[in-house]
Amino acid sequence: MRYSHKLSDAVHILAYVEIYHDSDLSSGAIAASVESNPALIRRLMSALRRADLLTTQQGTAQPRLTREPAVISLLDIYRAVEDNDNLLHVDDKTNPQCIVGGNIQETLRGAYQQVQRAAENQMAQIKLADLITEIWTREKQRETL
Amino acid sequence: MRYSHKLSDAVHILAYVEIYHDSDLSSGAIAASVESNPALIRRLMSALRRADLLTTQQGTAQPRLTREPAVISLLDIYRAVEDNDNLLHVDDKTNPQCIVGGNIQETLRGAYQQVQRAAENQMAQIKLADLITEIWTREKQRETL
DNA sequence: TTAAGTGTTACTCATATTGTTACACCATTT
DNA sequence: AAATGGTGTAACAATATGAGTAACACTTAA
Structure with missing residues (x-):
């Protein structure tokens, strides 16, 4: 896969919706910042809306966050857009007649769950507000050059 | 991608090499257990050899682990076979003229590194020996049915 | 010397992501 | 009310990666 x-x-x-909340928030404007296309932006916004992170209004470009950036975690966003939310993947086609093939799937599933949990715990601790703050900090540094 | x-x-x-060390360890036999094909097995074994986890001998089916399963971690194996060893991926084509587009790449890189580190720490704690033990335990349970 | 295995490459197939286009529907403005 | 410009969604093409397959030089052992 790609x-x-x-x-x-x-x-x-x-982050764009939060930082530019008084400017043009159309999918076209956001697409220009992402260097992508409006349809992709609207697709992702659909997912964010389904996850109750964003509200939109059909016909008018007025997306708004549903909560403070301080209480939106990277994990919330991850779960909103990655429908297959597993970072590692078990090969579910192995020979059950073999000691290894017959037992490795469940074994690895348990191990991968532990890895997943560790990653998700870290993602839960990173808030959108932290990322926005860092974006601003880096922007200030860029301006002084 | 798939x-x-x-x-x-x-x-x-x-695990197969360890458990069946006295039986047929040809790429064909392993492929039958993985329900895959010999070329894929040999490709993966090449990667494991390059990572110094496995030794092989051309012409004869004698793969051997280079160390005890107790000192081979899931992380070692992960790094051996996943050449792009990042679980999350930054979009490296964003508009630098925008506050968000110009600073989000480095910001996310840092955040993703933290997630990566958490996942890798967990992978480092899971040893091949643990997995093999669990495979055996499950096999014993299967036999009693 | 013959048989069987490895190591590697090239090619095809399958699938997931992104790009593109289209169009119904909605809101605002004139 | 009509025109304009936006959203929401689906269909399709383009692209990229993993996996399947086949081929072949090289190596080992009988």
Whole structure:
């Protein structure tokens, strides 16, 4: 597969809506910032809306966050846009007549769950507000050059 | 992309080599257990050899682990077979003239590194020996049915 | 020397993501 | 009310990666 950056683009959209809340928030304007196309932006916004992170209004470009960036985590966004939310994947076609093939699937599933949990715990601790703050900090640094 | 299960198959190979060390260890025999094909097995074994986890001998089916399963971690195997070893991916084509587009890449890179580190720490704690033990335990339970 | 295995490459197939286009529907403005 | 410009969604093409397959030089062992 191609390496997905849906999560990155979704964070981009939410940060954009927050930072530019008084400017043009049309899918076209956001697409220009993401260097993508309006349809992709609207698709991702649909997912964010289904996850109750964003509200939109058909016909008018007025997306708004449903909560404060401080209480939106990277994990919330990840779950909103990555429907298959597993980072590692078991090979579910192995020979059950073999000691290894017959038992490795469940074994690996348990191990991968532990890895998943560790990653998700970390994602839960990273808030959209943290990311927006860092974006601003980096912007200030860029301006002084 | 299709969801990669190279890691799962690589663990399968190593467990197979350990458990069946006195039986047929040809790529064909392992492929039958993985329900895959010999070329894929040999490709993965090449990667495991490059990572110094496995030794092989051309012409004869004698793969051997280079160390005890207790000192081979899931992380070692992961790094051996996943050449792009990042679980999350930054969109590296964003508009630098925008506050968000110009700063989100580095911001997300840092956040993703934290997630990666958490996942890798967990992978480092899971040893091949643990997985093999669990495979045996499950096999014993299957036998009693 | 023959048989069987490895190591590697090239090619095809399957699938997931992104790009593109289209169009019904909605809101605002004139 | 008509025109304009936006959203929401679906269909399709383009692209990229993983996995399947076949081929072949090289190696080992009988």
